[in-house]
Amino acid sequence: MTEQARLSNATLSSLPREVTRPEYDRSRAKIGIVHLGIGAFHRAHQAVYTDSVLAGGDNDWGILGVSLRSGDTRDALEPQDGLYTVATRSGNGDSFRVIGSINRLLVAPENTEAVLDAMVDAAAKIVSLTVTEKGYCYSPASASLDESHPDIVHDLANPTAPKSAIGFIVEALSRRRANGTEPFTLLSCDNLPANGRTLQRVVTRFAELRDPSLADYIRENIAFPSTMVDRIVPATTDADRALTVAATKLTDTWPIMTEPFSQWVVEDHFPAGRPAWEKFGVTFVDDVDAFELMKLRLLNGSHSTLAYLGYLAGHETVSDVMKAPGFNDLIEAMMDEEISPTLPPLPGFDLAAYKTELRERFRNPALRHRTWQIAMDGSQKLPQRLLNTIRKCIESGSSFDRLALGVAAWMRYVTGVSETGAAIDVRDPLAAELKSRTAKKNSADEIFNALISMEQVFGDDLPANNVFRRSVEAQLEKILKHGAAETVAKTT
Structure with a gap:
């Protein structure tokens, strides 16, 4: 040839x-x-x-x-x-x-x-x-x-x-x-x-x-x-x-x-x-802030949540994740009920159409976007993509259980061991510290407490917030007990 x-x-x-x-x-x-x-x-x-x-x-x-x-x-x-x-x-x-x-x-x-x-x-x-x-x-x-x-x-x-x-x-x-x-x-x-x-x-x-x-x-x-x-x-x-x-x-x-x-x-x-x-x-x-928050929270926050939960559930790509039971419903509800209320107004912008388009993009079968790739550098991404949104929910007294599920999935992911017992190649600037902190930790409270004290990720406010602690630890307990796939399928 x-x-x-x-x-x-x-x-x-x-x-x-x-x-x-x-x-x-x-x-x-x-x-x-x-x-x-x-x-x-x-x-x-x-x-x-x-x-x-x-x-x-x-x-x-x-x-x-x-x-x-x-x-x-x-x-x-x-x-x-x-x-x-x-x-x-x-x-x-x-x-x-x-x-x-x-x-x-x-x-x-x-x-x-x-x-x-x-x-x-x-x-x-x-x-x-x-x-x-x-x-x-x-x-x-x-x-x-x-x-x-x-x-x-x-x-x-x-x-x-x-x-x-x-x-x-x-x-x-x-x-x-x-x-x-x-x-x-x-x-x-x-x-x-x-x-x-x-x-x-x-x-x-x-x-x-x-x-x-x-x-x-x-x-x-x-x-x-x-x-x-x-x-x-x-x-x-x-x-x-x-x-x-x-x-x-x-x-x-x-x-x-x-x-x-x-x-x-x-x-x-x-x-x-x-x-x-x-x-x-x-x-x-003149000011990009509202567009940027919309994208960070709706697209990137959803993407990270899909990546950690999807990887743990055994799915290689985002389009695979979106086809699995419960994932589309989880992301749609998270976007509508937990993320959208935290966004500043965008006059003239069709937010509902944007969210629908995002989910269609996630389902694109030709774009093999690997969950493992999106999961990289989570310690750097989590504050902007999920934690700041949760802070807004806490301020308003609104529920954030699905966002907390994304954070819990990250905590489970960075233990470095999959649900089948295989090693996870955790790529992160803090990978060595994450591995050290979670080594020989098996229960939800052990893993949660090992990670929540990382001020460079969670700041000093979230570790002191009992609502945050209870919500994330409860979701981590579900993932450890039932696995990511079943947890998502049961989440409404």
């Missing part, structure tokens, strides 16, 4: 006609965006919108993608001239589009100065981030900089050789200030509450620890617009690669699988300029 040619600038013209590809001159694009955390979500979301901007004739917004840890993405895409395929999958069929907006890729640990040079270059008007919750080196419970984080300790001691996204940002801003170069806008695209303000808080605090005058400069000159991003992006499998080869007739080492739905809501505050993303579906608003 003849080996397939590889996707690249030279092979673009050989793509089948039904595959969308860059029709613009990629060599003319300038690097206007430096993106930290060049992972799958960015490539399925912001890079796609930016590809449309470039195709529309604005050459100022090419992307330089930076990996802060591993060289895997660079190694996959550099031989492809930064090109990759986005496969949009649904029960109605698949479509394929090759994206050309990523012009260059760097791996920060291999070439720190090259990354800083790119961030300091006057052409770079935006530095954007998808580094996940843990990449902000902050405490999720307090949303403040974790000053004891090893990367923060290192970067304060070695400011010109940073490891963290925060360290890179502050060093680049320090150099731009010294050079008299106009500052860039910092654009967080991660699932954090008020992500722009969270980024502003940790960046300013880090700068303050380095040099109070630099912190003052950042407060006075740097914009941190908040955003709400939404698109489901499963991890790419070998079967996905084979699907892409069959459709494009070219080898793509790292294609992206995603769903038809894509949403991006952005606060319109870009003093240095920005792409005209609004021409291609981005919503610009």
